[in-house]
Amino acid sequence: MSLQDKVVVIMGASSGIGAATAKLLASKGAKVTIAARRMNRLEEIKQANPDSDILAVEADVTKAKEVQNVVDQTVAKFGRVDALYNNAGIMPVNNLDQIAQDEWQNMLDINVKGVLNGIAAALPVMKKQKSGHIITTSSVLGYEVLPGYAAYSGTKYAVRAIMEGLRQEEHQNNIKTTIIAPGSVKTELYKSVNNGAAHDGLEKVMQASGTQMTSLNPEEIAQAVAFVIDTPKNMAVNEMVIRPTGQEV
DSSP: OOOTTOEEEEESOSSHHHHHHHHHHHHTTOEEEEEESOHHHHHHHHHHOTTSOEEEEEOOTTOHHHHHHHHHHHHHHHSOOSEEEEOOOOOOOOOGGGOOHHHHHHHIIIIIIHHHHHHHHHHHHHHHHTOEEEEEEOOGGGTOOOTTOHHHHHHHHHHHHHHHHHHHHHGGGTEEEEEEEESSBOSSGGGGOOSHHHHHHHHHHHHOSSOTTTOBOHHHHHHHHHHHHTSOTTOOOOEEEEOOTTOOO
16 A cells, blocks of 8 residues: 555644644655634744645634535645545634633534545545545543533544444445544644633643653654544544653643
């Protein structure tokens, strides 16, 4: 198997896992569409990989028309979509008694509706092709619940249900599904935490040296994404939980 010339759409590609995945896939010869709200970040990725076939499209995953435009532009340029990676997400942290209604809505819009918007845009193309692969970033907290993370975990449990339903509905169309569920990864996700104490604590962990056994790098998750995309046609890795060796939860 080879990633050469595979067409992959990555939502939430401007930093962290999405950016690392885009760079890795492009280096292996894939044709990559990168999408996010921060177009300047996408252009930086494209300029840093001048020999790769990268299409950058500005998009907010909460807006169905913008996500559809990403897929439409990809098909117009590359002719198909082999894989869609729903990677956009946020992680506000608050106990439920804080009644953080705006945070809850924002998480639902990005972490859940954003995934559904991606599926809605890519699925008709893949069904027409009779092949495709939809991948979504979940979390270890889509399997476990911790104080302060109940609402976030709820969105990630929802993603697991959506992806399993998609698998059951579309397996006969040769459409694969994969959940990538990382543990602690050194990304900008902590910046979406509005709770001051939680934000500062996560920032210290992300920026600390000597944390190789308790935090993963985005590039390590990108390797897992590349692996599942590169599996044979008759093989689907439906769920992959990836923890740093030293992580307890």
